[in-house]
Every structure is written in structure tokens, then in C-alpha cells.
Amino acid sequence: MAKKIMIQGTMSNSGKSFVTAALCRILKQDGYRVAPFKSQNMALNSYITKDGLEIGRAQAMQAEAAGIAPTVDMNPILLKPTSQMGSQVIVNGEVFGNLRAMDYYRRKTEFIPAVREAFERLESQFDAIVLEGAGSPAEINLRDNDIVNMGMAKIANAPVLLVGDIDRGGVFASLYGTVSLLEPEERARIKGLVINKFRGDVKILEPGLRMIEERLHIPVVGVIPMEQIDLDDEDSLSDRLVRTEVQEGLDVAVIHLPHISNFTDFNALEHYDGVSLRYVDRAAHLGRPDLILLPGTKNTMADLKWLRESGLEAMIQRLVEEQKIPVIGICGGYQMLGERLLDPEGVEGEPGSTMRGMGLLAAETVFAAEKTRTQTEGTVLAAAGYYGKVTGQSVTGYEIHMGETFQTQKNITPAIRLADGRMDGFVRSDGLVFGSYLHGLFDNLEFTGAILTQLAEKKGISLTATAKSMEEYKESQYDKLADLVRRSLDMDAVYKIMKEYES
Numbered sequence: 001m002a003k004k005i006m007i008q009g010t011m012s013n014s015g016k017s018f019v020t021a022a023l024c025r026i027l028k029q030d031g032y033r034v035a036p037f038k039s040q041n042m043a044l045n046s047y048i049t050k051d052g053l054e055i056g057r058a059q060a061m062q063a064e065a066a067g068i069a070p071t072v073d074m075n076p077i078l079l080k081p082t083s084q085m086g087s088q089v090i091v092n093g094e095v096f097g098n099l100r101a102m103d104y105y106r107r108k109t110e111f112i113p114a115v116r117e118a119f120e121r122l123e124s125q126f127d128a129i130v131l132e133g134a135g136s137p138a139e140i141n142l143r144d145n146d147i148v149n150m151g152m153a154k155i156a157n158a159p160v161l162l163v164g165d166i167d168r169g170g171v172f173a174s175l176y177g178t179v180s181l182l183e184p185e186e187r188a189r190i191k192g193l194v195i196n197k198f199r200g201d202v203k204i205l206e207p208g209l210r211m212i213e214e215r216l217h218i219p220v221v222g223v224i225p226m227e228q229i230d231l232d233d234e235d236s237l238s239d240r241l242v243r244t245e246v247q248e249g250l251d252v253a254v255i256h257l258p259h260i261s262n263f264t265d266f267n268a269l270e271h272y273d274g275v276s277l278r279y280v281d282r283a284a285h286l287g288r289p290d291l292i293l294l295p296g297t298k299n300t301m302a303d304l305k306w307l308r309e310s311g312l313e314a315m316i317q318r319l320v321e322e323q324k325i326p327v328i329g330i331c332g333g334y335q336m337l338g339e340r341l342l343d344p345e346g347v348e349g350e351p352g353s354t355m356r357g358m359g360l361l362a363a364e365t366v367f368a369a370e371k372t373r374t375q376t377e378g379t380v381l382a383a384a385g386y387y388g389k390v391t392g393q394s395v396t397g398y399e400i401h402m403g404e405t406f407q408t409q410k411n412i413t414p415a416i417r418l419a420d421g422r423m424d425g426f427v428r429s430d431g432l433v434f435g436s437y438l439h440g441l442f443d444n445l446e447f448t449g450a451i452l453t454q455l456a457e458k459k460g461i462s463l464t465a466t467a468k469s470m471e472e473y474k475e476s477q478y479d480k481l482a483d484l485v486r487r488s489l490d491m492d493a494v495y496k497i498m499k500e501y502e503s
Contacts, residue, residue, distance in 0.1 A: 002123045003032070003498040004158040008133035008149055008190075010174040014165040015196035015224070017058045020132040021231060022485035023494075024066035025478045027128050034128040035074060036062035037156075039115040040148040041134065042079040042087065044261035044298050045232070048398040052373045053093025054078060057264060061232040062130070065478045076118035077111055077147075079104070080298050081259070088298070092118070095371055108145045112155075115147055119156055128498070131158055138181040150186040159191040159501045161494070162218075166205075167197035167226060172212050179216050191497045192221035194489065199226050222489035229481050230473075232264045246287060247276035250456050250463065253289035255312060255333070256281040257303040261296040262400070265330055268442045268470060272452055274463040283311035290455050291326055292316055294333025296400075296439065300365075301348045301355050304336045313358055320360055326386055326432045326455075327360065331401050334425060334435030338363035339408055345369050347402050360433045361426055362409035371402045376438070378418040380447065385431010387415075389450040397438030399424075405435070443470045 005023065009016040020036055027034040041056035047070060048054055055075040063070040072093035079087040082098060089096040089104060091114055099107070122129055137149035137160075145151070153160055162178060164171040179187055193212065198205065202223055209220045254266055256279040269277050280286050297303040307313045319325040329337045338357040343349055347367040357364070377396040380387070395416065407426060415425035415436055425436030442448045449463070456463045 001502060002126050003128040003502060004123075004131065004156055005128075005494065005498050006131035006133060006153050006156070006158040006160045006189075007163060008137050008153075008160050009163045009165075010136055010138070010171075010178045011165065011168075012135050014163045016132050016134075016163055017062070018229075018231065018481070019161070019163055019194065019196070019224070019485065020130050021058075021062045021065040021478070022481045023130045024062050025482035026486055026491065027130070028065070028067050029482060032127040033068075033125075034066045034130060035068060035122050035126045036066060036132065037073075037119055037122055037129050038075050038132040038134065038148070039119070039152045040077040040079065040111075041075050042081065044080055044259065045264055046078060046080065046090075046262065046400060048373050048375055048400055049093065050375060051093075052375070054090050054371075054373055054400060055093060057232050057262070058132075062132075064474060065481070073118040073121050076114050080261070082299055083302075093373075105142070105145075108147060112147055115152070116155055119152075123156075129156070129158075131156060133160075136178060137162075137186065138178040140181055143183075150182065150189065153186075153189050157501060158189075159497045160189045161192045161194055161221065161497075162190050163194045163196050165197050166195050167199070171195060172208055175212055176215060179218065190218055191500075192493065193218055194221060195223040197226045198223050219493070221493050222485075224485060224488040227484050229484065230267070230270070230477050231481065232267065246278065246289075249274040249276050249461060250291070250452060250459060251287070251289040252277045252291045252293065253280045253286060254278070254293045254295055255307070255316075257295060257297045257332075258306050259298040259303050261298050262331070262439050263295055265295060265439050265442055266293060268445060268448055269452070271445070271473060272449070272463045274456065274461055275452060280312070281310075283315050286312060286315050286319075288319065288323060289325065290459060291328070291451075292319065294327065294329035294336055296330055297332035299348055300332040300335045301341055301343065301353075303332065304341070304355060304357070307336065307358075317358060317360065320432050324432060326434070329433075329435040330441065331399075331437050331439060334437060335365040335401075335403070335405060337361040337433060337435050338365055338405060340364040341367070343367045361428060361435055362412050363405050363407055363426055363435070365403050365405045367403035369402065372399050372437075374399050376418050376420070376424075378416040378424060378438075380416055381413065381423075382415045382427035382431075382434065385427075386451050386454045387427060387431060387434065389454060390447050393444070393447055393450070395438065395441060395444040395447050397436075397440040397443070399437050400439060401437050405437075445469060
């Protein structure tokens with residue numbers, strides 16, 4: 001039977017994914033075959049496994065830290081918000097349907113078998129499982145039928161480490177309040193407390209550590225310092241999305257759509273000295289960037305409406321047509337660039353609805369109920385404008401979209417020939433507008449470097465990449481993470497906790 005440990009937090013963004021990834025790496029380094037597990041994840045950043053199934057991006061990142069291929073068993077339920085009140089529910093990697101929050105809550109017990117079976121499959125294949133909770137276990141209104149925090153800990157018979165974020169303030173109150181709101185049998189599962197994102201001298205913190213241990217009768221097993229480690233982010237609370245200032249160098253502006261998804265597509269651009277990547281959610285902040293990026297979105301039509309109403313659409317159109325600023329759209333952002341969006345089956349709105357696009361690409365998108373999910377590779381065909389130096393390059397990526405985009409006029413050409421013979425994306429004849437369905441396109445550093453270098457040459461600056469490949473860079477970050485957490489946690493105590501729950 002596999003060793004188990006579960007990481008829960010006092011709130012969202014307390015560092016659960018971070019600590020889970022760290023323990024996956026540490027256990028791997030210590031010789032264990034280890035896998036991550038999160039029964040239910042709510043996130044718009046997702047990943048496609050090799051067999052074409054969709055899981056949360058965080059579990060894919062944690063699997064990479066563990067040195068294994070991501071599988072759907074690591075995240076059997078994924079909720080992708082489509083509005084303030086509802087989400088697309090993905091079970092075992094495939095779309096179950098769109099449900100309002102209350103409807104999902106009422107039906108949650110239906111998914112317990114899928115959760116249990118996924119965990120048991122992992123448990124039979126690995127020496128250790130690091131489970132991750134969601135939000136806080138002290139959401140007392142959600143305790144009934146819980147399948148992601150203490151409910152999952154009970155299913156797995158796993159001990160729990162509770163992580164608190166000291167950077168936001170009130171960490172002792174949040175730890176004490178969380179534990180106090182739990183039922184006695186739930187409280188008994190918490191075997192250690194972790195203080196995360198600490199700045200300063202830990203000696204100043206020590207009296208508080210002793211007091212919280214005395215009040216809760218739970219040991220503090222570690223204090224993790226704040227350190228810059230670059231991991232794929234899970235959701236819209238990412239610190240990346242608050243970077244709004246224009247800095248020196250190449251100015252790359254990502255439009256921060258309300259339903260932005262897979263913004264990790266652009267992380268690779270940060271690996272170039274001289275590139276300033278920022279996120280823009282209002283017209284007054286756009287300015288005159290050197291490159292505009294339109295990201296993926298879970299609701300293309302709603303976000304295009306927002307883009308129009310915010311004034312950003314008109315500003316982007318003027319920058320492209322009058323200032324000759326290039327724009328690249330990925331997935332939903334690519335769909336927006338076209339002339340029309342058609343929704344005959346009501347995938348995003350009322351059946352038969354249509355919407356005018358931005359008109360920057362001579363193409364139109366027809367939404368379809370069936371989701372395309374696949375990892376893929378291809379060859380860049382585009383030769384115009386800033387893409388001349390990438391022509392013929394091999395690229396890899398993955399597709400997650402509902403619908404297809406078709407050419408309407410002759411002033412655009414296909415951007416990428418995929419390995420299965422399909423064509424992906426289009427580039428305008430003047431090279432200013434490029435669209436593709438391939439998530440992860442910028443992880444191909446030769447492709448990214450060639451485009452950025454041409455933009456930099458135009459601006460009269462030089463760029464330097466900080467890694468030979470994304471794989472090499474990620475490996476270095478996982479090792480850095482493991483070193484930090486190994487130094488910060490009492491790993492002997494963690495292993496003892498895991499051993500006590502072996503069965």
C-alpha cells in the first residue's frame with residue numbers, strides 16, 4: 001500500500017500546489033515512485049495528457065516534478081468556470097456537461113466512485129501519493145459530501161499537513177480558525193502545520209510558533225521562506241496576472257480576459273532578458289506595446305463582448321492597422337481575431353447565435369459541442385513579417401477547443417502543418433496577425449526566440465534566452481523547489497507521519 005500525505009490550506013493560494021510539487025520532487029529524489037492527486041480542481045489552466053484527456057495544469061506540473069507522465073487519474077474531476085454561477089464539469093478527462101454551482105453541489109456524490117477508483121489505481125501503481133486539497137477544509141457550508149478536503153483524506157486514509165500563508169497576514173488566526181471549525185475526527189487528521197511565504201528572521205516568529213502549537217496541540221513542521229521559484233500557475237490568483245507596469249526592453253502585453261485560460265502559454269517569454277511581460281485589463285493601460293497577445297478563454301463570445309465594451313478591441317485594431325503592431329491569438333484569442341463567430345449548437349450562448357469578430361483575420365469560427373483534445377506537433381509554414389525566421393521549424397503543443405476556424409478570403413495562409421495532415425491557424429499576408437489553436441506554442445524556444453529577436457532588432461535592443469529548453473528550465477526549478485522545502489520542513493517528521501498511516 002502506498003505511503004500518503006495530504007496538503008490542505010487555510011485558503012486559496014496559500015501554497016498547496018507549491019508544497020505538493022515540492023514533496024513530489026523530494027520523494028522522487030529519495031527513491032520513491034510518487035504521484036500527485038487532486039480529486040477536484042477548479043481552474044481554467046488545463047493540460048491534455050498523451051491519451052487526449054483533460055486535467056488541471058497544476059497536477060501536470062506536479063507530475064513533472066515527480067518525474068512521471070501526467071495521467072487523468074491524478075485529477076479525476078476538473079471544473080472550468082464558464083460564468084459567475086456555473087462551470088464545465090470534466091470527469092475522467094472528458095466533458096460531463098455544464099452545471100450551475102448549486103446543481104453540481106447537489107450531484108457531487110455521483111462522482112465519488114470516479115474519485116475513489118482513480119485514487120485506487122494510482123495507489124496500486126506508486127509507492128507514495130501526495131494529495132492536494134482545494135480552498136479551505138473549513139468551508140463549513142460545503143462540509144456535506146466533501147470530496148476534495150477532509151472527505152478525500154478519509155477516503156484515502158491520509159494524514160494532513162495544513163499550510164498557512166503568512167505573507168497575507170493573520171496566519172496564526174487562519175490556522176487556529178481552520179482547525180477550530182473542523183469536526184474532532186477531521187482535526188485528528190492534521191498532523192503538522194506549515195507556515196508558507198515567510199520573509200525575515202525566523203527567530204522573531206518562534207514565540208508565535210510555540211503559542212500556536214500549545215493552543216492546537218499540533219506541531220509546526222516547517223517555515224518555508226518566500227523565494228522566487230517559477231512553476232506553472234493554477235488559476236486566476238497567479239501573481240503573474242498583476243504585472244501591469246511597462247518596463248524597459250521589449251514590451252509584450254497580454255490581454256487579461258475575464259475568463260482567461262492557459263495563461264501559462266506565455267511563461268516562456270519571461271525567460272528572455274530584455275522582455276517585459278505584462279497583463280492588461282483596461283484600454284488606458286495598453287499603451288503602445290511591441291507585441292500584443294490574445295490568450296485562450298473559456299468563453300470566447302462573452303470575453304469578446306467584454307473586449308469590445310472595454311474599448312480594448314478598438315485600441316488593438318488601431319495599433320495593428322495604423323501603428324503596425326503585431327498581434328498573436330492563441331485558441332479563444334485566435335477565434336476572436338476573425339470576422340465572425342457562429343454558435344449553431346448553443347455551445348457558448350443561445351443556439352444559432354452569431355457575433356462579429358475583430359476583423360483582423362479573414363476567417364470565421366463555428367463552435368461545436370465536441371471538444372478537440374490532443375497533443376500534437378507540426379511544422380511552421382508562415383513566412384510573412386515577423387515569422388520569416390520560423391518557417392520550417394518544428395513545434396509541439398496541445399489543443400483544447402470546441403469548434404473550427406475557416407478561411408474566408410485569400411489574404412491569409414495556414415500557419416502550421418500538423419503531423420496528422422491538418423492545418424492549424426492562419427497568418428495574415430502582411431505578417432501582423434497570427435492565430436493558432438496550439439497551447440504551448442511559445443514553449444518552443446526557437447520559435448519564440450526568432451520572433452522576439454526580430455521585434456527586438458526593430459526596437460534596437462538585444463535579447464538573451466536564459467534556458468536551452470523549457471524542459472531544462474523546469475527541471476532546474478523543481479530541484480530548486482525541493483532544496484528550499486527540504487531545508488525548511490522537518491522531513492524526518494513528515495516521513496514519520498506518513499509511516500503512521502501506512503496500512
